Amino acid sequence: MTLTSTPCDLSTMSLFQDLKLKRRKIDSRCSSDGESIADTSTSSPDVAGPASPSNRMDRSVPSPGLIISMDRMTSSPECGSVTTDSGQDPNDVGEGVKVKEEMLDDTQPKDAIGTGYENGTVADNKTEPPSPSPSPSAVVTAALAAAATAAAQQEQQQQRRESVVMTSPLSCVVKSPSTPPPPPSSTSLSPPLTWTTATAQTNPPPLRCYTPSSAANSMSVTQQYQQRRQSVVTSVSSAFWNAAGTQTLPASTAQGNASAATAAAASVLSVCRINGVRPELIGGAGFATTTAVATCNTDMKPPAAIPPRTTRSAPTVIMGEAGGVRTMIWSSPPCTVEQPTSPASTGCGSVASTISTPYWTSASTWSSNTSSTSSPSPSPASVSEESAAHLLLNLGVAAGHDVASVISHMPGLRPIGSQLQQTSAAGGGNSGGVGGGNVTGGGQQSFHVPLNMERLWAGDLSQLPVAATHQMHALNLTANTGPGWPMTGSNSENKSAPVNAYHQMEEADEQEQPMVCMICDDRATGLHYGIITCEGCKGFFKRTVQNRRIYTCIAEGTCEITKAQRNRCQYCRFKKCIGQGMVLQAVREDRMPGGRNSGAVYNLYKVKYKKKRPPKNGQVKIEKSVACSTASTMTTIKTENQDNNSSSMSTLVNGTILKTALTNPSEVVYLRQRLDNAVSSSRDRTFSIEATVNMIKNLMDCDEFQDIATLRNMEDLLEHNSDLSAKLMQIGDSIVYKLVQWTKRLPFYLELPVEVHTRLLTHKWHELLVLTTSAYQAIHGPQKIWNSTNMNGDRNEDSEFHQEVFQNLCILQNCLSSMMGKPITMDQLRQDVGVMVEKITHVTLMFRRVKLRMEEYVCLKVIIMLTQNNGNTTSELETIQERYTSCLKTYVEHTFPMQPNRLQDLLQRLPEIQSAASLLLESKMFYVPFLLNSTIRS
DNA sequence: GATCAAGGCCAT
DNA sequence: ATGGCCTTGATC
Numbered sequence: 001m002t003l004t005s006t007p008c009d010l011s012t013m014s015l016f017q018d019l020k021l022k023r024r025k026i027d028s029r030c031s032s033d034g035e036s037i038a039d040t041s042t043s044s045p046d047v048a049g050p051a052s053p054s055n056r057m058d059r060s061v062p063s064p065g066l067i068i069s070m071d072r073m074t075s076s077p078e079c080g081s082v083t084t085d086s087g088q089d090p091n092d093v094g095e096g097v098k099v100k101e102e103m104l105d106d107t108q109p110k111d112a113i114g115t116g117y118e119n120g121t122v123a124d125n126k127t128e129p130p131s132p133s134p135s136p137s138a139v140v141t142a143a144l145a146a147a148a149t150a151a152a153q154q155e156q157q158q159q160r161r162e163s164v165v166m167t168s169p170l171s172c173v174v175k176s177p178s179t180p181p182p183p184p185s186s187t188s189l190s191p192p193l194t195w196t197t198a199t200a201q202t203n204p205p206p207l208r209c210y211t212p213s214s215a216a217n218s219m220s221v222t223q224q225y226q227q228r229r230q231s232v233v234t235s236v237s238s239a240f241w242n243a244a245g246t247q248t249l250p251a252s253t254a255q256g257n258a259s260a261a262t263a264a265a266a267s268v269l270s271v272c273r274i275n276g277v278r279p280e281l282i283g284g285a286g287f288a289t290t291t292a293v294a295t296c297n298t299d300m301k302p303p304a305a306i307p308p309r310t311t312r313s314a315p316t317v318i319m320g321e322a323g324g325v326r327t328m329i330w331s332s333p334p335c336t337v338e339q340p341t342s343p344a345s346t347g348c349g350s351v352a353s354t355i356s357t358p359y360w361t362s363a364s365t366w367s368s369n370t371s372s373t374s375s376p377s378p379s380p381a382s383v384s385e386e387s388a389a390h391l392l393l394n395l396g397v398a399a400g401h402d403v404a405s406v407i408s409h410m411p412g413l414r415p416i417g418s419q420l421q422q423t424s425a426a427g428g429g430n431s432g433g434v435g436g437g438n439v440t441g442g443g444q445q446s447f448h449v450p451l452n453m454e455r456l457w458a459g460d461l462s463q464l465p466v467a468a469t470h471q472m473h474a475l476n477l478t479a480n481t482g483p484g485w486p487m488t489g490s491n492s493e494n495k496s497a498p499v500n501a502y503h504q505m506e507e508a509d510e511q512e513q514p515m516v517c518m519i520c521d522d523r524a525t526g527l528h529y530g531i532i533t534c535e536g537c538k539g540f541f542k543r544t545v546q547n548r549r550i551y552t553c554i555a556e557g558t559c560e561i562t563k564a565q566r567n568r569c570q571y572c573r574f575k576k577c578i579g580q581g582m583v584l585q586a587v588r589e590d591r592m593p594g595g596r597n598s599g600a601v602y603n604l605y606k607v608k609y610k611k612k613r614p615p616k617n618g619q620v621k622i623e624k625s626v627a628c629s630t631a632s633t634m635t636t637i638k639t640e641n642q643d644n645n646s647s648s649m650s651t652l653v654n655g656t657i658l659k660t661a662l663t664n665p666s667e668v669v670y671l672r673q674r675l676d677n678a679v680s681s682s683r684d685r686t687f688s689i690e691a692t693v694n695m696i697k698n699l700m701d702c703d704e705f706q707d708i709a710t711l712r713n714m715e716d717l718l719e720h721n722s723d724l725s726a727k728l729m730q731i732g733d734s735i736v737y738k739l740v741q742w743t744k745r746l747p748f749y750l751e752l753p754v755e756v757h758t759r760l761l762t763h764k765w766h767e768l769l770v771l772t773t774s775a776y777q778a779i780h781g782p783q784k785i786w787n788s789t790n791m792n793g794d795r796n797e798d799s800e801f802h803q804e805v806f807q808n809l810c811i812l813q814n815c816l817s818s819m820m821g822k823p824i825t826m827d828q829l830r831q832d833v834g835v836m837v838e839k840i841t842h843v844t845l846m847f848r849r850v851k852l853r854m855e856e857y858v859c860l861k862v863i864i865m866l867t868q869n870n871g872n873t874t875s876e877l878e879t880i881q882e883r884y885t886s887c888l889k890t891y892v893e894h895t896f897p898m899q900p901n902r903l904q905d906l907l908q909r910l911p912e913i914q915s916a917a918s919l920l921l922e923s924k925m926f927y928v929p930f931l932l933n934s935t936i937r938s
Numbered sequence: 939g940a941t942c943a944a945g946g947c948c949a950t
Numbered sequence: 951a952t953g954g955c956c957t958t959g960a961t962c
Contacts, residue, residue, distance in 0.1 A: 525954090527943065536953050542945075543951075567952070586944080593945040594959025 450557055451575045456584075457548040458754055518580045519573065522563040530583035536566065541577045544570075545587040548750070589747055592691050692890040695747070699858035699884075702745030727819060731927050739765055746862070748880045756876065764865045766917040766926070771864055773929035774840055774913065775857040778847030797845075805841045808932050812837065815931040833923050839916035840932065843909050853895070856906055859888035864910050 515524035517534035528538035543549070551571035553559060559572035566573050578584075743749065743757050752760075809829055816824045866881035885907075892903045920928065 529943090534953085535955080538943095539953055540951085546945095570951090588944065591945060592959085593957070594943085596941095596943050596960055 451571070451578065453550040453571075453574070456578075457550070457750060517563075519576050520561050520563045520566040522566075528582075529577075529586040531581050533577075533582070534563075537573070537577065540566075540570075540573060541582050542587055544574050544577075545584055546591075549574075584750075589751075590691050590695050592688075689890060689894045692887050692894070695884070695887045696855045696858060696891060698747045699862065700854055702742060702747070703854075703858050703861070724819065728927065731930060735765075735769070735926070739768070748862075748883075751880060752876055760865055760877075766920050767864050767914050768861060769926070769929050770840055770843070770917040770920060771857075771861055771910075771913045773932055774843040774847055774909075775852055775860075777844045777932065778852050779854065779857065781844075781848075801838075801842065801845060804845060805838050808837050808841055809834070812928060812931050833919075833925055833928055836916055836919035836923055836925075836928065837932070839912060839919060840929070843912050843916060846905070846909055846912075850899075850902065850905055852906070855891055855895075856888060859884050859891070860906060860910065863888070863907070864913060867910065867914075 515526070515532050516522070517524045517537055518531045519533055519537040522534035522536060524532045525535050525538070526532065529541055533541070544551075549570075551569075551574055553569050553571035555569065555572075557572060557575065559565070559569035561569075561573050561576045739761055743761060749757065809826060812833065813824050813826060813829050816829070862884045863881055866877045866884075868877060888906070889903050892899070892906070896902045920926065
């Protein structure tokens with residue numbers, strides 16, 4: 001089946017509507033004839049979407065020619081088509097963001113395999129992902145050649161029953177043996193990467209790593225598994241887009257053969273050994289950014305027997321990727337027994353299971369699969385676009401269960417082969433504590449629980465030191481003592497053991513002795529981020545948090561951290577920092593020096609301990625450890641009305657609450673809110689110009705305006721001889737990817753839960769897009785000089801406006817005509833997008849007149865994103881928005897002291913932008929902003 | 939003004 | 951990247 005672009009009448013049907021009609025036809029055929037799917041995947045490779053190999057290559061090589069400017073503010077192309085056509089609430093139109101892992105996959109390409117795993121590897125999570133491989137086809141060819149020559153002899157019978165066929169990075173299909181493999185593609189740029197992993201003929205070939213510089217070029221079985229798995233995951237993305245109604249993807253060939261994919265991948269994984277242990281995937285390994293392969297210089301044994309899944313005594317290897325760097329975390333998990341996961345624990349409600357090896361299959365033929373699943377599959381029209389955004393935000397950061405929950409919300413996608421992941425399977429959501437090195441949870445070592453730094457930086461604080469349940473209960477922390485505080489202030493009946501131990505040591509150490517670092521026992525210099533540390537650990541913690549680094553441990557995550565060995569394993573060092581109670585929030589986002597956090601973070605989490613002294617002679621280390629850990633996790637929580645309720649406060653003080661504060665997810669949410677409210681370093685104050693400049697600089701750094709604003713391959717997009725759906729897919733691909741990447745680089749990304757970011761993207765993408773387009777036109781567009789003076793020689797702004805509108809309409813007319821291969825009349829154009837273009841143009845002119853600066857633009861961008869139209873603004877969002885509003889105010893006042901109304905003028909543009917954006921949704925012509933900037937060359 | 943806990947600098 | 955030393959600035 002080939003999707004050919006049928007130019008539609010712009011006046012009667014939007015491009016999306018047209019595409020959806022196509023989609024319906026395809027769905028109908030796919031439902032009735034599964035085998036036709038293969039035709040789809042092969043006869044129309046272009047339809048594979050923007051992430052096809054050819055597209056990848058195209059995108060990886062910026063065109064020096066026409067570059068459509070667009071900002072990284074991205075949108076979803078087909079959001080409108082999905083909802084409106086089905087008669088859904090128009091308010092929902094376009095509020096979705098279609099996401100595909102390829103967005104991330106592009107910047108974290110397979111060519112990066114092997115580059116990120118060395119001992120002590122550190123990944124700066126803020127760094128831009130590496131550029132795509134310049135020659136993926138060559139790499140693929142090489143891989144295929146290797147595959148052809150190095151077939152192993154011992155393939156599992158289990159594997160032979162299934163096959164994973166990757167026809168393209170986008171269109172992996174999972175097929176049963178009976179399903180014939182797709183014929184080779186005729187596209188030279190997109191060689192048919194047919195990687196038959198478990199067909200009866202060959203074993204998984206020892207593919208080479210894509211990265212020549214990789215220290216370990218041999219792709220391990222695990223790597224191969226990862227790649228296969230990614231191919232499976234890729235199909236999910238395809239299916240999602242497919243379900244969005246805009247196109248049929250080859251992924252639709254995935255006939256829901258979930259068990260095949262599961263078994264194939266599981267068979268590979270289950271028999272792999274890395275350093276003698278079986279690797280396992282969790283968390284961030286769920287999707288594209290996290291499915292990259294951790295390189296390993298370890299010989300991988302060929303698959304053997306599949307061990308029982310209910311016993312897992314071997315250490316776990318968690319492989320994931322963030323910021324383009326692979327992470328491998330080793331741990332020694334407890335025995336895992338499959339068990340159902342409470343849907344509530346996911347926060348999404350409908351996930352059926354939590355997974356450690358999350359395999360997903362594209363159930364793009366959901367319409368016919370519904371009856372076979374335990375839960376009804378949603379219709380394509382009910383695609384949860386928010387879930388899509390959520391999904392992408394979770395890429396690289398979410399644990400398996402999060403991904404599972406997200407996927408569970410995605411029609412056509414369903415988890416299969418779920419296997420409980422022990423660390424995230426707690427029904428109550430308590431994912432356990434980070435091993436504090438010495439002791440957490442009443443002295444019980446917690447090394448078994450790995451620290452997923454990706455999730456940590458994504459805002460998942462549930463990994464932070466958690467008082468064991470028994471510890472919480474011992475302190476009666478579940479009782480409410482004040483508004484919203486799930487803890488008691490009165491009962492400390494059972495806290496006596498650790499607290500007394502602490503106090504005993506405290507009293508015994510009154511003598512003057514040098515403080516020792518709670519992390520490495522080096523000489524401490526004072527309180528740093530909540531605990532007593534040395535300068536080294538202080539700086540280490542600061543750098544880690546500031547840069548959102550992701551460390552790896554090549555051992556088992558139990559490295560001893562001493563002064564002599566602290567630099568041997570960053571992962572374990574940071575893990576100990578967290579475990580000992582160092583406060584992430586104490587690292588200031590605005591990097592404002594000076595002052596104290598006592599009025600902020602420590603107002604909420606008053607660390608109750610004294611400076612730890614070295615143990616006296618005879619004191620056993622474990623005692624010190626207990627004391628330190630206890631002290632570090634001991635907090636006095638002030639109630640909100642502490643000033644007015646001395647008795648309550650007294651109760652709290654007297655009942656000094658042994659609380660790790662971040663105990664379980666339900667508390668974390670509230671605590672985070674409290675923290676944000678309490679952090680005075682970034683709220684309710686006027687920033688100095690230095691701080692303002694710094695904050696704006698951070699925003700600008702994560703914006704990459706020039707690069708992001710350009711849409712590559714515009715010439716290709718404007719050609720009418722290629723599939724229109726592919727064009728739009730390509731645009732949408734770029735949009736979503738850039739939008740998510742921008743979000744994840746925001747300085748306040750960690751301050752908000754992923755769910756909030758998801759919601760923001762879902763509801764604000766169009767406004768961001770309009771703002772970006774207008775700002776880019778104003779800043780980088782030609783400073784047009786119109787012949788617009790009136791009889792008095794004065795500037796005729798009205799005439800200027802209309803001339804600008806007309807020019808923009810002409811641009812659109814040309815571009816659309818080119819794209820559709822059919823002339824578009826100006827009347828049609830005016831009817832469809834005239835008002836919207838006028839509004840966008842108006843904003844652009846206003847920005848141009850005031851000579852909008854990038855510094856202002858990035859602030860406006862954050863402000864508008866955090867503006868809640870429905871009035872349901874949360875304090876979290878308000879806090880951040882106020883922060884950047886204040887930042888913008890300071891900047892404007894300092895930079896333009898002679899323009900007292902400049903700030904007001906800028907902020908007044910925001911409603912206009914929202915108005916234009918709403919029209920953008922209604923028109924469903926998301927690409928208009930791109931085209932408006934198409935004449936601007938970078 | 940002293941203290942202290944932030945961030946920054948810079949030699950290693 | 952680390953860590954010792956310095957500066958900064960809020961709090962006492």
